[in-house]
Structure formats: structure tokens, C-alpha cells
């Protein structure tokens with residue numbers, strides 16, 4: 001990585017500008033920038049808001065619509081540049097390190113909370129390492145999402161003559177052919193770069209396995225990126241794209257999810273925040289819908305840890321700092337971990353809770369997810385999601401998104417050339 005990341009260069013300008021002092025409520029307030037705006041996501045974040053307010057602090061909602069968070073990140077950068085960052089923002093994965101090196105995150109804010117609440121014991125080291133900068137917590141992790149899921153409406157599959165959810169890519173194609181022939185949208189999808197790449201990373205995981213996935217998206221290994229398996233992955237992606245609805249351009253992920261929920265479409269490839277929409281529609285896992293690992297990836301788990309980072313505030317904003325600390329304490333508390341993840345479709349990030357999912361009332365999908373998360377932690381199957389900011393810098397991720405979206409939208413595109421393009425785009429973004 002460069003000595004000074006692009007983010008650091010932009011943000012260093014911010015030090016020239018004063019931080020806005022906006023504390024107006026007596027006990028303190030916290031503004032939270034996030035992108036949880038679908039019906040199910042809102043129900044989840046409202047739980048945090050309610051608890052922070054109950055503790056006597058004011059919550060300023062900084063929601064920025066746009067699944068996957070790219071728009072929220074643009075807004076956050078421009079606010080930081082103008083010297084007016086929020087108290088808390090949804091920032092994830094390696095990007096936390098980039099923000100940490102700008103000096104804008106609060107390295108002292110969470111010290112006492114983390115010690116008192118024993119965060120080091122509650123969290124897997126893999127997770128705590130992501131949210132620490134130079135050994136200090138600068139963010140609180142709130143949950144674990146799994147990205148390699150296929151969401152299925154069994155009623156629709158039955159109508160199309162498909163006996164069961166597919167477990168391999170070949171079965172997936174066969175099921176999708178039948179769905180198409182029966183007049184359904186086989187694969188609900190929104191044509192937005194992050195959704196295209198969510199599908200792509202699943203296909204790569206299926207074709208190349210966890211090891212190949214890691215060499216491609218974590219190590220960014222040139223040989224893997226241009227090798228025959230990557231070409232095969234692009235071929236498979238082309239085929240998968242033929243099952244997507246032709247009117248998908250610009251569609252939000254939750255609208256695509258609604259097509260499956262309402263019986264217009266048979267399947268959706270999406271992380272388990274999709275479950276939040278099923279839950280909000282009062283549908284029951286295992287009965288009204290099925291969650292199965294994306295075909296060919298049952299032995300793997302692509303993880304996506306949502307986390308809320310704290311910005312450094314002027315020392316005289318004592319009430320607002322107390323609000324940041326309260327939010328962080330609530331976020332890793334047992335009650336919030338349970339209710340938030342039930343609404344959000346994720347699993348708790350606390351190890352003790354992952355080991356006791358039934359006791360907390362989690363459904364079959366979440367129980368399976370926690371079991372696999374704990375199991376895969378030991379066998380190399382656990383991989384960070386590329387499309388959800390966990391594997392690379394946002395610059396590299398953006399380069400991948402461009403190549404994949406251009407490829408999906410050009411039915412004439414050549415898979416071998418796409419692999420070459422992927423490699424050169426990553427190289428220049430590094």
C-alpha cells in the first residue's frame with residue numbers, strides 16, 4: 001500500500017479547518033452516518049436509536065440511502081474534508097485502517113468501554129483486529145453477515161417443477177431454466193455495481209473454492225487473477241447473468257428481494273441482510289422461504305462485519321463523547337446483539353452468543369450461519385467479502401466493480417479478456 005493512501009491525502013486538508021461544535025442537547029448527542037434504509041434495515045437500526053435515546057442522549061440520524069454504502073462513503077469523505085465529520089459512522093474492513101491513518105478517528109474514546117465490557121474476550125481476534133487501529137479500538141463491531149447465500153421462494157420453484165433448491169452451479173442453471181420456461185424471473189437482481197460484484201464473488205467462490213477466492217481477492221495474486229479458473233468464473237458469471245431480469249438497471253436490492261417474496265421471481269443471490277426484508281414481510285424461514293449456501297459454496301463462509309467507527313471530537317464536547325461511548329456499550333450488549341441481528345438477518349458478533357443461537361431465539365438460517373462461522377474459523381473456509389469492503393481497500397474494490405459491471409452489461413464481452421482487464425485494473429488501483 002502507498003505510504004499515504006488517497007483517503008489520507010484528501011483528509012489531510014481537513015486538519016486546516018476547525019471542527020464544528022454542534023453540541024446543543026444537555027446530556028449530549030450523537031450523529032450516526034449509516035446506509036441502513038430499507039424497511040428491514042431501518043427496523044434494526046431503530047433498536048440502537050431507541051436505546052441511546054433511553055439512556056438520555058439525542059440521536060441525529062445521518063442515513064444515506066444506497067445499498068452497499070458507496071454513496072454514504074462519498075458523503076462521509078466530503079464531510080470529513082469540510083471539517084464536519086459525524087460522531088459515529090458505519091465504516092468497515094480495511095477502510096477502517098485508512099481512516100485511522102488520517103488521524104480523524106478517536107483512539108481514546110472506546111478505551112474504558114472496551115476494557116469494562118471485556119471486548120477482547122467477547123470477540124474473535126479476526127474481528128477485533130479489523131476494528132482496532134494501532135492496538136486501540138476505533139470502531140465497535142455490531143454483527144456478522146454472511147454473503148454466500150441463495151434466497152429461494154419454494155412455492156415458486158414448485159410451480160416451475162423444481163423439486164429442491166440447487167446445490168451446484170449445474171443444478172442452479174437447470175432450476176433457472178425451468179423458472180424461465182414457467183414465466184418467472186429466475187434470478188431477481190438489481191443492476192448496481194455492488195450487487196453485480198456480490199454475484200461475481202459468489203461465482204468465484206463456487207468455481208475456485210475458498211483458497212482460489214483468497215488468492216484472487218485477498219492476495220490479489222496476478223497468476224490467479226488471469227488464470228484459467230478466473231476465466232471459468234467469468235464464463236459462469238455470463239451464464240448466471242442470462243437469468244437476471246432484463247429490467248434490472250439501477251434497481252435497489254430490497255426491490256429485487258420483494259420480487260422473490262411476492263412470487264414474481266424464484267431466487268436471489270444476496271447476503272443475509274436480504275432476510276431482513278423477509279422478516280419485515282412476516283415470512284418464516286424454512287417455511288415461506290429457504291436460505292441455502294450459494295451453489296457450490298457450502299464449505300465456505302464469506303463474512304461481512306458491520307461496524308460503527310467513532311470520530312475524534314474536541315475535548316470540550318464531553319456530552320457528545322459520552323454519547324459515543326454509550327452507543328458503543330449498547331452495541332455490544334447482549335440485548336441489542338440479539339434484537340438487532342434478528343431484525344437485520346445477521347448473527348451476533350459475540351462469540352458467546354454465536355455458540356448459543358437457539359437460546360436467543362434465532363431462526364434456522366441464523367443458527368446454520370453461526371454454526372458455519374464457528375466451524376469455518378478453523379478450516380480456511382472463512383473469507384472476507386470483496387464486494388462488502390472486507391477484503392481490499394476501497395480503491396481496489398472500485399476497480400473490480402468497474403470491470404465486473406462492464407462485463408455483465410456486455411453480452412459480447414470475452415471472459416479471457418475480462419480476466420486480463422481485472423488484473424490490470426487492480427494493479428493500477430493498488
Ligand code: BGC
Nearest residue numbers: 066067068069273304306388
Ligand atoms: C452492509 C449491510 C447492508 C447491505 C445493504 C452491506 O454492505 O454490510 O449492513 O444491509 O450492505 O445495504
